[in-house]
Structure formats: structure tokens, C-alpha cells
Amino acid sequence: xxxxxxxxxxxxxxxxxxxxxxxxxxxxxxxxxxxxxxxxxxxxxxxxxxxxxxxxxxxxxxxxxxxxxxxxxxxxxxxxxxxxxxxxxxxxxxxxxxxxxxxxxxxxxxxxxxxxxxxxxxxxxxxxxxxxxxxxxxx
Amino acid sequence: xxxxxxxxxxxxxxxxxxxxxxxxxxxxxxxxxxxxxxxxxxxxxxxxxxxxxxxxxxxxxxxxxxxxxxxxxxxxxxxxxxxxxxxxxxxxxxxxxxxxxxxxxxxxxxxxxxxxxxxxxxxxxxxxxxxxxxxxxxxxxxxxxxxxxxxxxxxxxxxxxxxxxxxxxxxxxxxxxxxxxxxxxxxxxxxxxxxxxxxxxxxxxxxxxxxxxxxxxxxxxxxxxxxxxxxxxx
Numbered sequence: 001x002x003x004x005x006x007x008x009x010x011x012x013x014x015x016x017x018x019x020x021x022x023x024x025x026x027x028x029x030x031x032x033x034x035x036x037x038x039x040x041x042x043x044x045x046x047x048x049x050x051x052x053x054x055x056x057x058x059x060x061x062x063x064x065x066x067x068x069x070x071x072x073x074x075x076x077x078x079x080x081x082x083x084x085x086x087x088x089x090x091x092x093x094x095x096x097x098x099x100x101x102x103x104x105x106x107x108x109x110x111x112x113x114x115x116x117x118x119x120x121x122x123x124x125x126x127x128x129x130x131x132x133x134x135x136x137x138x139x
Numbered sequence: 140x141x142x143x144x145x146x147x148x149x150x151x152x153x154x155x156x157x158x159x160x161x162x163x164x165x166x167x168x169x170x171x172x173x174x175x176x177x178x179x180x181x182x183x184x185x186x187x188x189x190x191x192x193x194x195x196x197x198x199x200x201x202x203x204x205x206x207x208x209x210x211x212x213x214x215x216x217x218x219x220x221x222x223x224x225x226x227x228x229x230x231x232x233x234x235x236x237x238x239x240x241x242x243x244x245x246x247x248x249x250x251x252x253x254x255x256x257x258x259x260x261x262x263x264x265x266x267x268x269x270x271x272x273x274x275x276x277x278x279x280x281x282x283x284x285x286x287x288x289x290x291x292x293x294x295x296x297x298x299x300x301x302x303x304x305x306x307x308x309x310x311x312x313x314x315x316x317x318x319x320x321x322x323x324x325x326x327x328x329x330x331x332x333x334x335x336x337x338x339x340x341x342x343x344x345x346x347x348x349x350x351x352x353x354x355x356x357x358x359x360x361x362x363x364x365x366x367x368x369x370x371x372x373x
Binding site: 003004005008012014015016020021022023024025026027029030031096099100101103 | 246247250251253254255256297300301330331333334335336337339340342365368369
């Protein structure tokens with residue numbers, strides 16, 4: 001009995017030469033975008049509400065305000081989670097845009113390298129600010 | 140009535156690149172665009188290259204870009220499109236001549252998802268038919284309608300920018316087997332579609348769903364394949 005596969009193998013052998021590297025990275029990056037998107041919707045809205053709408057809004061945000069806020073581990077975690085998710089969500093989005101629009105492999109690699117470097121630097125800087133913040137400096 | 144057509148022409152032996160030519164032919168409002176193309180070929184310019192086989196929306200040979208929208212020339216009526224009717228070859232595939240493109244990259248993507256029944260190779264040949272309930276058949280009914288005309292894949296902006304993408308048609312045909320209770324190759328196919336340039340390259344532009352002459356919910360099928368790859372549910 002001849003199978004469909006055998007017919008294709010005979011008449012279109014080139015179709016069987018293509019080898020794709022098995023990887024589930026795209027699956028999880030896609031899933032991460034959905035989850036982080038939903039979480040960010042809440043995190044950013046809460047952030048905007050507290051920083052810009054409550055009281056006299058952004059006018060009242062000064063060192064003392066930040067010091068009071070970051071006295072709590074909860075708000076530090078909140079802000080760091082927002083930093084982590086927003087940075088990775090944005091980086092992953094840009095990675096996809098770069099994959100779609102930059103067609104020359106060397107340029108694509110260069111721009112991606114720049115993007116990843118920037119992400120790592122921003123992540124380290126932001127994390128350092130939150131972790132090492134000292135409310136007594138200004139006092 | 141007079142029907143004005145603007146057809147993209149390209150003769151690789153003479154032209155540097157594609158250009159448009161205008162034709163006015165006599166046709167009825169209920170004529171199909173394929174009839175118009177036949178008239179141009181028969182009475183105006185016999186060198187016009189058009190691909191068609193059955194002429195009744197089943198073989199999938201005559202997908203073209205009609206007024207900027209992918210469709211089968213044999214399923215669009217003159218009365219339903221604005222004149223002058225612009226007819227171009229489908230995009231994203233190498234142009235051969237006039238309205239004829241090289242379909243090889245399209246079928247390459249199709250064959251990569253192994254569009255045939257995969258069963259346990261150790262098992263002997265079956266002694267009876269592979270039975271399936273109506274519900275099990277219903278699960279993938281929509282994706283069995285594909286006629287491989289390439290209207291979806293060549294309307295996809297991701298396929299235009301990166302020909303390495305397997306394209307919506309390939310994913311639709313993978314869906315047809317992944318959700319078939321008789322097939323055992325789902326994991327194999329999902330592994331191929333999880334890799335780079337697989338189903339996750341889809342950005343849900345919905346051009347494919349709009350273009351499908353068979354009314355297949357292409358984007359929905361792609362999303363179901365993504366879910367199956369993520370949760371292993373099939």
C-alpha cells in the first residue's frame with residue numbers, strides 16, 4: 001500500500017529536507033505576553049491612580065512621598081513587579097517587531113543585541129534603585 | 140455592458156517589471172471575473188497567463204488580488220466589484236508571468252506540517268475502518284474545507300515580510316489533523332508549529348480569515364493550534 005507520505009516523498013523530496021530546530025521558546029514567550037499584559041493592565045492603572053489622580057496628583061510626589069511609600073515591602077514589590085513585567089513585555093514586543101521588519105540578518109542581530117543590552121542595563125538599574133533605596137539619605 | 144479591467148501584466152522575457160494594462164470587454168453583471176479574464180485572453184490578448192482549472196471554486200487555482208482583496212476569480216461576480224476592476228497576482232510568492240505565481244514556497248510550508256494521517260507505524264494494517272463519532276468529526280470540520288488556493292497565506296502581512304513563516308494555510312491543514320481523533324501525529328505537528336516561524340509567528344491580523352473563499356475561520360484555527368501547543372489539549 002502506498003501512503004500519501006510516500007507519494008510526497010517521491011515527488012517533492014525537497015519538502016522533507018527542511019529541518020526546523022525544535023524549541024518551545026516562542027510558545028512561552030507568547031504565553032508570557034498574555035499573562036504579563038493582563039497583570040500590567042492592573043498594575044499600571046493602580047500606579048497611575050496613585051501617582052496622578054489621588055490628592056494633588058503628581059505635584060505632591062517628592063522624596064518624602066517616595067520614602068514613605070517605599071518603607072513598605074509590599075509597594076517595593078509592586079513597583080519591582082511592574083518594572084520587571086513592563087520591561088520584559090516591551091522587550092519581547094520589540095523583538096517581535098524587529099523580527100517582522102528587519103530582514104537583513106546582520107542588522108537584525110545588531111539591533112537585537114542593542115535591545116537586550118539596554119533591557120539588562122535598565123533591569124539592573126531599576127532593581128538597584130528599589131533594593132538599595134535609603135529613606136534616611138535626605139533627612 | 141462594458142466592463143473595465145486593469146490587469147497586472149509581466150512577461151519575464153520582455154519586461155523589466157510588472158505593469159498595468161487596461162482592457163474594456165463586454166460582459167454581463169452576473170458573469171464571473173474568471174469569464175472576464177477568459178474574454179480578455181480570447182479576444183484581446185492571447186498572451187495573458189491565468190491559472191485556473193475547475194472554474195467552480197473547488198480546485199483553488201485562480202486566487203488573485205481583486206481590487207486589493209484576495210479572492211477566487213471564479214467566485215466573484217462583475218456586479219459585486221467596483222470598476223475599473225484591478226486584478227493582480229497574489230502577493231508574497233515569486234511572480235512567473237502575468238497572474239501566475241510560483242506556488243512552491245506555499246506547498247513547502249504545507250508539506251512541513253505533514254498533511255497526512257499519522258498512525259502508529261508498529262501497528263499492523265487495520266482490519267476495519269477507523270471509526271469516529273459525529274462530535275469527533277465536528278471538531279475539525281471547518282478546517283477540512285481548505286482547497287489550498289493560497290488566498291489566506293498570500294494575504295498575510297507576516298508571510299509577505301518573512302517567507303520562512305509556514306503561513307495560515309499550513310496551520311489550517313495541521314489543525315485538520317491535530318484535532319482528528321483518528322490521527323496520532325499531533326505532538327509531532329505541534330513541535331514543528333512551536334518552532335521559530337511556526338504558528339506563533341501569527342500576529343492575528345485576520346487578513347487570512349477575510350480572504351478565505353471557503354469561509355474558514357482561519358485565525359480561530361491558528362489560535363486553537365497555539366492553545367494546543369501551550370496546554371497540550373487536542
